[in-house]
Amino acid sequence: MSPTPLYCAEPARRDTAHRLAERFALPLVRQQPTEGYWLELGPERLELRTNGKHGAVYAEFVEGAARHRREQGGGRGQPVAKAIGLKGAKELPRVVDATAGLGGDSFVLASLGCEVTLLERSPVAAALLFDALERASVDLDTMDIARRMTLVHADAIQWLAAQAERPEAERPQVVFVDPMFPDTDKKSAAAKKGMQAFQQVIGDDLDSAALLAAAIAAATVRVVVKRPQRGPAIEGVKPSAVLEGKSTRFDLYVIKALRPQA
Numbered sequence: 001m002s003p004t005p006l007y008c009a010e011p012a013r014r015d016t017a018h019r020l021a022e023r024f025a026l027p028l029v030r031q032q033p034t035e036g037y038w039l040e041l042g043p044e045r046l047e048l049r050t051n052g053k054h055g056a057v058y059a060e061f062v063e064g065a066a067r068h069r070r071e072q073g074g075g076r077g078q079p080v081a082k083a084i085g086l087k088g089a090k091e092l093p094r095v096v097d098a099t100a101g102l103g104g105d106s107f108v109l110a111s112l113g114c115e116v117t118l119l120e121r122s123p124v125a126a127a128l129l130f131d132a133l134e135r136a137s138v139d140l141d142t143m144d145i146a147r148r149m150t151l152v153h154a155d156a157i158q159w160l161a162a163q164a165e166r167p168e169a170e171r172p173q174v175v176f177v178d179p180m181f182p183d184t185d186k187k188s189a190a191a192k193k194g195m196q197a198f199q200q201v202i203g204d205d206l207d208s209a210a211l212l213a214a215a216i217a218a219a220t221v222r223v224v225v226k227r228p229q230r231g232p233a234i235e236g237v238k239p240s241a242v243l244e245g246k247s248t249r250f251d252l253y254v255i256k257a258l259r260p261q262a
């Protein structure tokens, strides 16, 4: 896939655009592209844009759905929180979100108090996350949550392999995995323009089995895989338990059951 260009029409934001281009190895262009997808840095935020198909896609932790979740969210009873083991937990686990995407799941977990490391290998998604985290870190309502979210632009398979070599007390307790599958449920994919755009720009994650193996080797408590309700489990290790949500399923890989000596 050819690299996604970055365009900025705002003279006041050109320095920021240069820094983003350098940090995420994005080609900075002088003209707004007329086809395909491009990143555009506007006066307020960084967006992934295209002509026609759908509106701009961006990561957002302050307004919109994130605000709603912050104010009305289901607390530790919501499915993703239950899946990572928050319900009834005395201590909050150190979580690694191995497939951060637009950061929605990481944000929920950080809102509930977890320290979350967000791993993202796509420069486009990592740049969108970086921009959203910068905005969240200067807003009074979200700065504490943003402080608990650490973005790492890296391939999770390699990053987790390095973690597996570290002492147990320093390794992630929970690794959360939500890859893009070629089989993604068409109805929900259409509803989520963000993921539709990602499918075009990033493509499917065809190495999920290797990612699951790396996650299991690194985690000390559990690995959680998010899947569409009727999607197949990731190939390889069988889940130890399954938690069904309305449209989403969580496959749980409990480390003590898989690696009894841990």
Ligand SMILES: C[S@@+](CC[C@H](N)C(=O)[O-])C[C@H]1O[C@@H](n2cnc3c(N)ncnc32)[C@H](O)[C@@H]1O
Binding pocket: 098, 099, 100, 101, 102, 103, 104, 105, 106, 119, 120, 121, 122, 125, 154, 155, 156, 157, 178, 179, 180, 195, 198, 202, 205, 211
């Ligand atoms: C379906 S999206 C995740 C959506 C995310 N849970 C959210 O709430 O926005 C999958 C993301 O994982 C990233 N990804 C897949 N495999 C990865 C890997 N091995 N290392 C880092 N990122 C990966 C993809 O680039 C993509 O951005």
